[in-house]
Amino acid sequence: MEASPYLPSPEYARWRKWKSAAVTGVLVMCALAVIAPLFIIIYFLLARGYSSLDWSFFTQLPKPTGEVGGGMANAIVGTMTLLAMAAVVGVPFGVFGGIYLAEYGSDRANDWLRFAADVLNGVPSIVWGMVVYLILVVPFKTFSAYAGGVALGLIMVPLVMRTTEEVLVLVPQSYREAALALGIARWKVILVIVVRTALKGIATGVIVALARIAGETAPLLFTALGNSFWNHNLKEPISALPLQIFAYAISPYDDWHRQAWAGALVLMALILALNITVRVLSRDRQSTR
């Protein structure tokens, strides 16, 4: 058969196919390279952290510098406390903001508000620490759990706001119309019908935001500060797992390194637990975000 002058030579066709196959291989390698760090990090967390976990880690306070033993009980409780305070600050603003975007705002206003939320989301977390330092630490002349909670809470606001809006607009318009047609006041319609319908989605968004801030260290450095004892007063500094991990990881003591790994494992487990909760909550909502 004579080669058509209009078709490229078979060699060229083979080269093109070969190139395509090569690129496919490269893409697979890249995908592997992207997920590899996760498994490497989890491996090291388990390998070095698990063996360091013992009962005293969960029940004892940190030992003074250089002494072996002790635990991070106060940091675990501190992280929980800070998360609760952050939720108190971040959730109302986030949810109500989301309600405004989904139920009231004009398209134009919403465009700007969403834009602002996304920009706010990009503000480095360390900057939040500096700002809250000026607002809550300087005037009261002390680092405090409150300051840490507020710093984390403010980071939550744009996150919760955007996710709340996203789930609220999924509520069918007919629900609102039906309720309004019954003469129910709009605010009741929103709270009792719309928010109620989307409650699971909103909760999901809140947990995602909590998981995101649970590991934040930078905003706590100059707000919550850290504390090697129990915090009995929220007006005083409080410890948090990330702060304790940071302090121990950069210390020169082997035993503290060991505990830093253990702390990292616990923190990672907490964050994974939050993420798994999210998956369970959103399982019946068959939308892969």
Place this chain on the structure above:
Amino acid sequence: MTNQAPISILPAPGSQLPDRLFKWAAALAAVMVVVLIVLVGWELYLGSRQALFKFGAGFLWSSEWDPVAEKYGALPFIFGTLVSSLLALVIAVPLSIATALFLTELAPMRLRQPIIMAIEMLAAVPSVIFGMWGIFVLIPWLRDHAFVWLKHTLGFLPLFQGPIYGVSMLAAGIIIAIMILPIVTSISREILRSVPDLQREAAYALGATRWEVLRIAVLSYARRGLFGAAVLGLGRALGETMAVTMVIGNRPEISASLFAPGYTLASVVANEFTEATTDLYLSSLFELGLVLLAVTILVNIAAQVMLKSMTGGVSSKVA
């Protein structure tokens, strides 16, 4: 029956007040995001006023940072921030786009969800854990193997000369790269998914191979959006604090070598803020924070604008 009240579609007058209050409460919460941006900028300005007036614009290009001599210049930190972030982009963007291509175009359906989940989990790893892993695992490996090899093979470049400490600009770049992989990947994935199938089908119909389809029909169509994804990744990279602080070496020096330690805007604040002994010192740190904020906000705005022109605000879904 002359004066029958008209049937009103409005709620009874009594119920309008709560309605209005509710709307205002919601509006107030929504406006918070704008208020917060202004507040953040204003507070940092207040905090840095002393340094701003004392040093003026010279602060930005003075390379001396000597708290004991009361000399403060931002240049080493701006340099460190830019170099470490750009390194991260150079490493992360190709990997992310390739992974996004793999996920949207090639991967078998049942592989996609697990991989996406793994990437989301990588995004959930806290900065401080990356930093710790960097200190105890990555840096020893880089110092003993990777850097030695790089110096041996590429040592003729000034980038790979000089003593190897382990803690370095390059180590920071690698850690930041790992940290921004998830966000750049997921946004790239959204962008690629928004490329119409018609594009691909048309190219296949012309007899293009898979790679040619990706190159001609998909990548060129999505170019702008992918650029936006990279810029958003840059925004994240600039502000990374903890992990960078733990691996970059924290020395305010400007060196051509990537093996040399550096310092970034975020990490100097994290390290020295609570140790700032004088008002001017603290004020200078605030000014560094202000510079960081200004740069990240500009970069983020640029990214949002680029992404917006591609799709309807993709970033929110993955941010």
